[in-house]
Amino acid sequence: MRISTFFYTIQQGIVNIWRKKTSSLASVATMTACIFLFGLFYMIVVNFQSMVKDAESQVAVTVLFEPGISDQRIEEIGELLDERVEVSEYKFTSAQEAWDSFKDVYFEGNEQAASSFAGDNPLANCASYAIYMNDISMQNTLVTFLKSVEGVREVKESKEIAATLTDFNSLVGYISAGIILVLLCVAVFLISSTVAAGVAARKEEIRIMKLIGASDYFVRAPFVVEGILIGIIGALIPLGILYLVYDKIIQYISGEFSVIGRMLNFLSAKEVFHILIPVGLILGVGIGLLGSRITIRKHLKV
Amino acid sequence: MIELEHVSKAYSAGVPALNDVNLSIDAGEFVFIVGDSGSGKSTLIKLLLKELEPTSGVITVNGRKLNKIKRRQIPKFRRNIGVVFQDFLLLKDRNIYDNVAFAQKVIGESGRSIRKNVPSMLSMVGLAAKYRSRPQQLSGGEQQRVAIARALINKPRILLADEPTGNLDSNNAWEIMNLMDEINRTGTTVIVVTHNLEIVKAMDKRVITIHRGVVVGDSRNEDGDVSFDIFDEQEDEFFSNSFGGADDGGDAER
Numbered sequence: 001m002r003i004s005t006f007f008y009t010i011q012q013g014i015v016n017i018w019r020k021k022t023s024s025l026a027s028v029a030t031m032t033a034c035i036f037l038f039g040l041f042y043m044i045v046v047n048f049q050s051m052v053k054d055a056e057s058q059v060a061v062t063v064l065f066e067p068g069i070s071d072q073r074i075e076e077i078g079e080l081l082d083e084r085v086e087v088s089e090y091k092f093t094s095a096q097e098a099w100d101s102f103k104d105v106y107f108e109g110n111e112q113a114a115s116s117f118a119g120d121n122p123l124a125n126c127a128s129y130a131i132y133m134n135d136i137s138m139q140n141t142l143v144t145f146l147k148s149v150e151g152v153r154e155v156k157e158s159k160e161i162a163a164t165l166t167d168f169n170s171l172v173g174y175i176s177a178g179i180i181l182v183l184l185c186v187a188v189f190l191i192s193s194t195v196a197a198g199v200a201a202r203k204e205e206i207r208i209m210k211l212i213g214a215s216d217y218f219v220r221a222p223f224v225v226e227g228i229l230i231g232i233i234g235a236l237i238p239l240g241i242l243y244l245v246y247d248k249i250i251q252y253i254s255g256e257f258s259v260i261g262r263m264l265n266f267l268s269a270k271e272v273f274h275i276l277i278p279v280g281l282i283l284g285v286g287i288g289l290l291g292s293r294i295t296i297r298k299h300l301k302v
Numbered sequence: 303m304i305e306l307e308h309v310s311k312a313y314s315a316g317v318p319a320l321n322d323v324n325l326s327i328d329a330g331e332f333v334f335i336v337g338d339s340g341s342g343k344s345t346l347i348k349l350l351l352k353e354l355e356p357t358s359g360v361i362t363v364n365g366r367k368l369n370k371i372k373r374r375q376i377p378k379f380r381r382n383i384g385v386v387f388q389d390f391l392l393l394k395d396r397n398i399y400d401n402v403a404f405a406q407k408v409i410g411e412s413g414r415s416i417r418k419n420v421p422s423m424l425s426m427v428g429l430a431a432k433y434r435s436r437p438q439q440l441s442g443g444e445q446q447r448v449a450i451a452r453a454l455i456n457k458p459r460i461l462l463a464d465e466p467t468g469n470l471d472s473n474n475a476w477e478i479m480n481l482m483d484e485i486n487r488t489g490t491t492v493i494v495v496t497h498n499l500e501i502v503k504a505m506d507k508r509v510i511t512i513h514r515g516v517v518v519g520d521s522r523n524e525d526g527d528v529s530f531d532i533f534d535e536q537e538d539e540f541f542s543n544s545f546g547g548a549d550d551g552g553d554a555e556r
Binding site: 002004006019147180187205207209210211212213214215216272 | 351354374378379381385391392393394404405407408409410413432452456488537
């Protein structure tokens with residue numbers, strides 16, 4: 001390909017967009033709307049998932065030991081836990097620590113009452129392991145295992161929370177898949193109707209080009225450039241808007257609903273956009289490319 | 303230069319548009335192809351451009367058998383044929399200069415030669431002063447001259463014109479035909495499809511007559527006699543409508 005042809009192609013792609021301002025604008029708007037929705041949805045989903053993961057990591061299984069268990073046995077149980085895939089980390093709380101923390105909470109401002117227990121720890125048998133899991137859905141297996149371990153008196157699990165979180169996780173998964181599917185269908189439908197509207201005007205142009213002796217490549221290239229450019233513009237606009245408003249929305253939610261705000265940990269803009277920007281751009285370019293190729297393929301056979 | 307051997311073309315199971323056509327046109331000739339609407343003239347042009355494939359028969363253009371040309375070779379083949387249409391087929395969103403320059407860009411001509419060739423081609427067709435106008439700002443005759451400039455800019459060996467005067471008044475029609483004649487004198491083979499008998503009769507060129515897909519007359523084969531009998535007999539009404547009764551319906555004159 002000659003360099004002049006390459007520049008002609010790029011220039012013609014831009015000129016095409018400019019000449020057909022209305023339909024180009026419609027295509028950009030369609031693309032913008034779709035990618036905006038996609039981005040918005042993506043932001044909600046990843047934040048949800050990160051919050052669910054957060055919540056999951058707060059859920060722990062507590063293991064209480066038989067009375068009079070030796071420190072060595074407790075350490076052995078710890079080593080057993082090291083080998084389990086379900087376990088992400090575990091924390092040992094001694095009887096004394098348990099009592100101290102209990103005192104802090106229940107005898108706050110009334111330390112004297114607590115001191116009456118001096119030398120007699122009511123929680124003497126309450127040394128424990130708090131075990132955090134990699135995946136909450138593995139809780140059952142872990143609990144079954146723990147109950148069979150020698151020296152374990154009781155395993156406290158939060159069955160309901162685990163079940164709720166597991167269900168919630170798969171619900172988010174299903175809803176994500178569903179909405180993405182609907183969004184893609186809407187995008188393809190809108191783009192193809194925008195594209196179809198432009199076809200009539202270009203049909204004659206393509207025929208003229210072909211009769212003059214233009215190669216398929218020469219006819220196609222400016223349209224492809226046009227599609228890609230529309231895709232890039234149509235992706236950058238919504239990504240830019242989302243980027244600008246993301247922090248503000250989170251600030252607003254945290255400020256306005258301070259109770260929720262403290263409970264929920266939002267992802268930072270950087271965490272969200274380092275995936276959303278490339279995905280959005282690829283999506284925009286892909287849809288633009290597909291749209292322009294479908295348009296002209298039908299009309300190249302002159 | 304152009305050979306048609308037993309060429310037939312039928313559209314989906316209908317009456318054949320062309321039926322067993324045999325033709326030979328030499329390099330440098332000026333040929334009129336005449337016939338009434340639906341006679342198969344436009345089909346013939348489309349076959350020569352390889353826009354359509356014949357149902358049977360062999361077409362040779364510039365020494366190449368068209369059925370041997372692969373799809374991706376079609377663009378290169380077409381660059382040796384300039385085409386002009388009744389409705390000009392100019393790109394309305396570009397000015398005249400760009401319309402003509404476009405044909406050069408298509409063949410990958412450099413920017414420098416485009417800037418040199420296009421103005422001289424536009425002055426040849428008498429439109430140098432209007433190079434920045436849009437097609438819709440020009441008269442029909444001027445638009446057709448732009449189309450001719452575009453068809454000729456790549457120096458084709460053949461110029462095909464499909465009803466080039468069909469949308470023009472008599473004065474403009476004559477201007478265009480004189481331009482075609484000039485082009486022919488530079489050695490380009492010119493083939494004009496028309497049903498403007500007034501011009502055909504006056505210009506004293508070879509005339510091939512097609513009627514219902516069959517070649518019914520060729521002035522070269524008949525020692526220079528052009529027969530318009532077929533029109534007189536069957537298309538009297540059509541031509542009197544077309545030319546406002548100006549056609550006297552008489553025998554061909556040369």
